[in-house]
Amino acid sequence: MSVPLYEAKAELFRLLGHPVRIRVLELLQDGPKPVRDLLAAIEVEPTGLSQHLAVLRRSELVTARRDGSTVVYALSGGDVAELLRAARALLSAKLSGRHALLNELLEEETGQR
Template structure:
């Protein structure tokens, strides 16, 4: 049996690709056809297909065929909540970095004075 911490690490590793994150962000607003994802992300169809396959295998997105069109959607709302939480965390982290940068910029003239 895989320890929970290892399963979580695998989950986050699966999320660890910019295209996958962007797909998940786009799907937060509802199901989208592959052509719409391609228009929004602007990557090669083979690359998108590969990333969609990873998301589908993980079980966080599902695909349905509507004629010749394949439509993807999030399986549950938890992924959307995770992405919102990540945005909040990044906002705090980047705000902290901005504060540090401001402090460094304020301190810079003092160090340069002979």
Template sequence: MPVPLYQAKADFFRTLGHPARIRVLELLQEEGPLPVRDLLTRIDIEASSLSQQLAVLRRAGVVIASREGSTVVYALATPELAELMGAARRILTDMLADQGELLAELRAETTG
């Protein structure tokens, strides 16, 4: 029996649900394909932890890995992932702006 679409979507978002994984995706979105050593210098994480997080992303098909000599280079599996990261940034910006407006109103009420 196939997995329902809503379950597949939930699994996909669970895959993204780790700060190190999000940071990897942000870096790949901003800079394009990167070798593991560059990811490691830009993310405050142990090498073994980064390796585990990259494996999760790779198994889920979110990133692809290629070898260039002895170097492993990671890239987003599809351009739509960059769009998703941009959409997430816009959504959070709007949400935080709304919270900022609410906070200003609350402060105005307490000082007024």
């Protein structure tokens, strides 16, 4: 039995619902990275990073390949980077709305004095 599309989308967003996973995806936007580079950039224990990478691998958002004894991770495709760009745009719009409201409040407060 197939899962409804809205449930599949909810599962995707649940998988993305951890800051370490988002940070890993952001770092991989610049190209493939070995685990040691990811560890150096993210303050997390190696076992914790390994668990997050496993979740991202199972969800097919990243790929892994061995280069000797090193495991190198990469985004599975451009759609992942596009999703991160869309999230950034949504946050920018949300925060700029707050900034505009804050400016309006400050102007109002200054005008009343």
